[in-house]
Amino acid sequence: MDLRPTPSQTVGPFFHLGLTADARSVAVMASAQAKGEQVWLCCRIFDGEGLPVTDAMIELWQADAEGRYHGGNQNIGADPECPGFGRLATNEEGRCDFETVKPGCVPGPDDVHQAPHIEVAIFARGLLKQLFTRIYFADDPANAGDPVLALVPVDRRATLMARPQTGRPNHWQFDIHLQGDLETVFFDV
Amino acid sequence: MDSPTSHRPIVHPYQRHAPGTQPDFLYEPYRSTVARSPRKPLIFLPHTLSETTGPVYGHDEVAEADHDLTRQHSGEPLGERIIVSGRVVDSNGRPVPSALVEIWQANAAGRYFHSKDQHPAPLDPNFTGAGRALTDQSGGYRFVTIKPGPYPWLNHYNAWRPAHIHFSIFGRAFLTRLVTQMYFPGDPLFAFDPIFQSVPDEKARQRMISRFDLETTQPQWATGYKFDIVLRGEEATRFET
Numbered sequence: 386m387d388l389r390p391t392p393s394q395t396v397g398p399f400f401h402l403g404l405t406a407d408a409r410s411v412a413v414m415a416s417a418q419a420k421g422e423q424v425w426l427c428c429r430i431f432d433g434e435g436l437p438v439t440d441a442m443i444e445l446w447q448a449d450a451e452g453r454y455h456g457g458n459q460n461i462g463a464d465p466e467c468p469g470f471g472r473l474a475t476n477e478e479g480r481c482d483f484e485t486v487k488p489g490c491v492p493g494p495d496d497v498h499q500a501p502h503i504e505v506a507i508f509a510r511g512l513l514k515q516l517f518t519r520i521y522f523a524d525d526p527a528n529a530g531d532p533v534l535a536l537v538p539v540d541r542r543a544t545l546m547a548r549p550q551t552g553r554p555n556h557w558q559f560d561i562h563l564q565g566d567l568e569t570v571f572f573d574v
Numbered sequence: 575m576d577s578p579t580s581h582r583p584i585v586h587p588y589q590r591h592a593p594g595t596q597p598d599f600l601y602e603p604y605r606s607t608v609a610r611s612p613r614k615p616l617i618f619l620p621h622t623l624s625e626t627t628g629p630v631y632g633h634d635e636v637a638e639a640d641h642d643l644t645r646q647h648s649g650e651p652l653g654e655r656i657i658v659s660g661r662v663v664d665s666n667g668r669p670v671p672s673a674l675v676e677i678w679q680a681n682a683a684g685r686y687f688h689s690k691d692q693h694p695a696p697l698d699p700n701f702t703g704a705g706r707a708l709t710d711q712s713g714g715y716r717f718v719t720i721k722p723g724p725y726p727w728l729n730h731y732n733a734w735r736p737a738h739i740h741f742s743i744f745g746r747a748f749l750t751r752l753v754t755q756m757y758f759p760g761d762p763l764f765a766f767d768p769i770f771q772s773v774p775d776e777k778a779r780q781r782m783i784s785r786f787d788l789e790t791t792q793p794q795w796a797t798g799y800k801f802d803i804v805l806r807g808e809e810a811t812r813f814e815t
Contacts, residue, residue, distance in 0.1 A: 386661075386663070386667075386802055387781060387802075387804070388663070388665050388666070388667055388804055389592070389595060389665060389777075389778070389781065389804060390591060390595065390596075390665055390752075390804045390805060390806050391752060391754050391781050391782065391803050391804050391805075392595060392596050392597065392754060392773040392778050392779070392781060392782055393596055393597060393752060393753060393754055394597075394740075394753065394754045394755040394769060394770075394772075394782065395604075395606075395753075395755075395769060396740065396742075396753050397740065398688075398690055398691075399678065399686040399688040399690065399691060400678065400740065400753075401688065402678040402686060402687060402688050402702070402703060402704045403676050403677060403678025403703075403704040403705075403706075403740060403742065404676060404678070404742060406704065408635060409632075409676075411631070432609040432610050433608075433609040433610065433611075433613075434609050436609075438610070440690075444751070446624070446627075446628065446629055446748045448624070454623065454624075454627040455629070455630070456627045456628050456629050456630050468629065468630070468631075469629065470629030470630075470631050472631075491622070491623055491624055492583055492622075492623055493622050493623075494585075494620065494622065499622060499624065502624065504624050504625065504748050506748070506751060508753060509610060510606050510610075511604070511606030511607050511608075511609070511610035511611075512599065512607075512610055512611075513597035513598070513599065513601060513604070513607065513769070513772050514596060514597060514599070514753075515751065515753065516599075516612065517619070517749075519624075532622075533619065533622070536617055536618070536619070537617055541614075563609075563610050563611070563612060564609065564610070564611065564612060564613055568612055568613065568614050569612075570614075570617055571612050571616050571617070572616060572617050572618075572619040573616040573617065573618045573619060574619050574621070574625055574749045
């Protein structure tokens with residue numbers, strides 16, 4: 386058997402059928418009973434012409450409020466009310482809304498902690514493979530010591546920040562720009 | 575190795591893709607990539623716990639019948655009944671058990687059960703075209719479905735997609751997540767399809783093509799196609815003192 390990885394291909398315009406229809410969507414990443422600060426996260430995607438991307442899918446992955454991941458072999462003690470996975474299709478405004486808790490700091494390399502962040506994968510027609518980025522929380526004091534943000538040029542770090550929505554406590558906005566002056570930082574993972 | 579008293583989880587980095595074996599974001603013949611591909615350089619991310627862990631998703635929802643797309647309605651769908659099976663392994667040859675495999679596809683006439691599909695071909699009231707399954711202990715999966723038809727799209731004049739089944743796989747880690755398309759051997763449309771051709775390496779393109787398999791073909795019932803899926807594996811174990 387050939388053991389080289391299978392190439393990626395676009396999800397195309399009809400992925401809803403297999404990936405987000407019926408109960409396949411996951412808007413709630415942590416229940417209301419989960420420990421920590423409840424967060425509503427509004428994500429939007431724009432293309433290089435500034436138009437909303439209305440046929441994308443966003444998948445999110447995060448740790449619980451104490452920085453523990455629910456999946457795999459590392460989940461000892463993780464909050465069962467915080468599975469930490471979300472997946473939604475964008476709507477006609479290029480938008481989708483998740484409900485979760487703010488993740489805690491996660492262990493990073495060399496005993497440095499990573500600031501609270503959410504892993505993001507973006508799939509869409511026109512994306513031949515998923516784009517990886519991260520959501521950080523603007524003005525979190527831990528951002529200053531985050532080892533991944535340190536890899537990003539200072540003038541582009543703002544593209545990775547969710548921002549508080551004015552007048553709506555615990556509501557955060559994260560805009561993704563696939564291209565252009567405001568292009569979001571994407572990672573080579 | 576960490577000592578047992580250390581609270582720092584061990585992070586095993588994953589292998590990176592060899593050049594040419596995956597598509598780039600910008601591939602101009604596929605027009606939708608032009609306004610949707612990033613133009614600034616990607617930032618190289620050393621793998622952390624956040625990338626090497628991944629969700630356990632969908633396991634409670636997958637029902638045994640979900641793997642059979644020919645039995646989701648009162649009647650049988652039209653078309654050529656096929657069995658698609660294979661193994662999900664990583665690039666170190668380790669099977670990936672309990673992996674969620676989700677598929678979706680057009681019907682035998684090349685029409686998706688989707689409001690945005692405008693191809694003037696008939697819908698089949700007995701075919702939705704979505705299925706899912708969990709891999710077994712050896713990474714094996716199996717679907718029963720009908721062979722999808724090719725269909726036209728608006729990318730360029732007289733553009734047709736080769737027949738394909740969309741596959742989505744969750745591996746062990748968020749970074750091993752893969753969405754791809756499974757093609758059928760000998761399709762005359764390969765040479766003209768920019769999505770298939772977006773993978774630069776010829777051998778890598780071949781890895782998206784299933785093979786006809788007489789062993790899994792069932793007499794008087796259905797032809798069999800094999801499609802093995804390889805996810806990224808961890809880097810070779812590092813020198814440990």
